[in-house]
Amino acid sequence: MQVFKLITANRQTVVILMSLCLGIMGVKLTGCQSPALxxxxxxxPTMGTYYAVTLIDPPESLDATVIQTAITTILQTxxxxxxxxxxxxxxxxxxxxxxxxxxxxxxxLYTILAEGQRLAAITDGAFDITIGPxxxxxxxxxxxxxxxxxxAEQIAFAKARVGWKKLTLQQSPPMVRKARPxxxxxxxxxxxxxxxxxxxxxxNQHGIQHYLIxxxxxxxxxxxxxxxxxxxxxxxxxxxxxRDVHRMIPMTNCxxxxxxxxxxxFEQAGQHYSHEINPVTGQPVNRxxxxxxxxxxxxMTVDGWATALMVLGEQRGLAIAxxxxxxxxxxxxxxxxxxxxxxxxxxxxxIAQ
Numbered sequence: 001m002q003v004f005k006l007i008t009a010n011r012q013t014v015v016i017l018m019s020l021c022l023g024i025m026g027v028k029l030t031g032c033q034s035p036a037l038x039x040x041x042x043x044x045p046t047m048g049t050y051y052a053v054t055l056i057d058p059p060e061s062l063d064a065t066v067i068q069t070a071i072t073t074i075l076q077t078x079x080x081x082x083x084x085x086x087x088x089x090x091x092x093x094x095x096x097x098x099x100x101x102x103x104x105x106x107x108x109l110y111t112i113l114a115e116g117q118r119l120a121a122i123t124d125g126a127f128d129i130t131i132g133p134x135x136x137x138x139x140x141x142x143x144x145x146x147x148x149x150x151x152a153e154q155i156a157f158a159k160a161r162v163g164w165k166k167l168t169l170q171q172s173p174p175m176v177r178k179a180r181p182x183x184x185x186x187x188x189x190x191x192x193x194x195x196x197x198x199x200x201x202x203x204n205q206h207g208i209q210h211y212l213i214x215x216x217x218x219x220x221x222x223x224x225x226x227x228x229x230x231x232x233x234x235x236x237x238x239x240x241x242x243r244d245v246h247r248m249i250p251m252t253n254c255x256x257x258x259x260x261x262x263x264x265x266f267e268q269a270g271q272h273y274s275h276e277i278n279p280v281t282g283q284p285v286n287r288x289x290x291x292x293x294x295x296x297x298x299x300m301t302v303d304g305w306a307t308a309l310m311v312l313g314e315q316r317g318l319a320i321a322x323x324x325x326x327x328x329x330x331x332x333x334x335x336x337x338x339x340x341x342x343x344x345x346x347x348x349x350x351i352a353q
Contacts, residue, residue, distance in 0.1 A: 037210075037226045040064055046075040047191055048085060049216040053199065056210035056226050070202055075215070078195045081108055082187040084132065084142045091185060095132070098181035102170065110174035112190055112300065113167070119304045120164035123320065127308035128279035130166055132184030133158040135277055138284065155282040162279050192218035193257055193303025200299070218303045219256040236260075237339055238290025238331050246331055247341060249351050255299040259306035260291030260331075276310045288333050289314045295327040295350050318342060 042053040042064075053071060083089045090109050097103060105113075116129035136142070137150050137158045150158075166179035187194075192215040199213045200220040210223030212231050221231045230250040237246040238260045259276065276285040292309040294302040305326055309317035314332045321328040327346040331339055 036228065039226045040067065042068055042071055044072070046215065047079060047083065047188075047195065049192070051075060051195070051199075051216075052214045054212045054225075055203070055208055056223065059207045062206060062208070071199060074198045074202055075195050078191065078198060081106065082112060082191050082194070084184075084186055084188070091187060094176065095184050100178055100181060102175045102177045105174050105176050107174050110169065110171065110176070112187055112194060113176060113185070114169055114171070115300055115304065116187065116190060117164060117167065117169060119301075119308055122324065123308045123312065125164055125279060126311045126316075127189070127304060128162060128164045129185050129187055129189075130162050130164055130183055131277060131279045132186035133161040133182075134279060134282050135186050135188075136184070137282075138277060140277075159279075159282045162282075189259075189307040190300050190304050192216045193255065193299035193301070196220040196255065196299035215299075217258045217260075217306070218299050219251075220254075220299050221251050221256070222253055224252060235293050235329065235331075236291070238333075246339060247329070251295070251351075254295055254350070255297060255302045256293065256295050257299065257302040257306040258291055258293040259303075259310045276307065278311050285310055286313055289317070290331045290333055290339065292317065292331075293329040295347060314342070318344065321346075 037057040040055045040058060042051075042055075044051060051071070055067070058067065079086055080089050082091045084092060084095065086092060090106060094103065094105065094109075113129065116127070119127040120129065134155075137154060139148065161180065161182050161184065163179075166183050167185070168177045168179075169175070170177075195215040196213045196218045197220065199215075200211070200222065203211050203213075203222070208222075210225070211221070212225075213220040219233065221233075225231055230252045233249050233251050233256060234245040235247045235249065235258065237244040277283070278285055289310060292306050294305045294309065296302040296305070305321075305328070309321055309326075309328055309330070311317075312320060314330050317328075318330060320326075321344045325346045326344060327350040328344045329347050330342045332342060333339060
């Protein structure tokens, strides 16, 4: 039996637990057998977190060294494009460019910015790639500020720099214009999905039919596992300092992403403050909604939707997900801190396939 744990998006250090025989909730699974087909596993650090890749029966022409080199190169390329922690990345150079004129950008960066702007328009700014100043203010960004509660004046000052309409894009040739010099773009809510998509594209081009890719909370899966069965994904229960499984879902030929409030946070005066920031209020998201898992076809898109729905909350988020036919699963805490799941119609249809 092969089980893979879907770790919620955490922009710091995340360990993805992947093995042939995995202990779930402290109980060892029995009856595990050796893979029926050849299997290659790759893990390593990337984007301030970890990636894990499993390939089933890859072509003999591709040895492990070639594949490992490709994985490392592809993920480093994404970092060079969109990392806010890498001062020489294309995005960092854009963020620190004080010009409000049209600036040329790569087609790759344009594509990611355009998806962020599309999601922002659909969610009326609940998803906002200009959220960088607020992320930094709360201590979750590259500025490495102390994690503490900012005052109202600090929040208002940061919010003045935030707003998806402060960016204008041009497709051909790809260009971007900032409405003010200090607009700071943060693509971390899309980046892990981008990394998973880029790896999936390379595997598809090189004849790999069966794989599972995990870049922290963003997954791409294709085909089946080593025993010819669909990949089994474990959605974590949103409980801090624990690794419990809330629900198992069989998956194949899709992208999956989870975003939550229980891995990257700080506490002060008994209050919980998550890295998931609402760009409208400037505050971390409400604690009732613990996590959102989204299934779709593109890793970048489901990664963004998972964050957007976390910000929107269990009521507005569920309504928009239903209206947009998004396959989403919400894990909500009640007044007694008990967990319950709510799935959209599209989610139930997707896992029933």
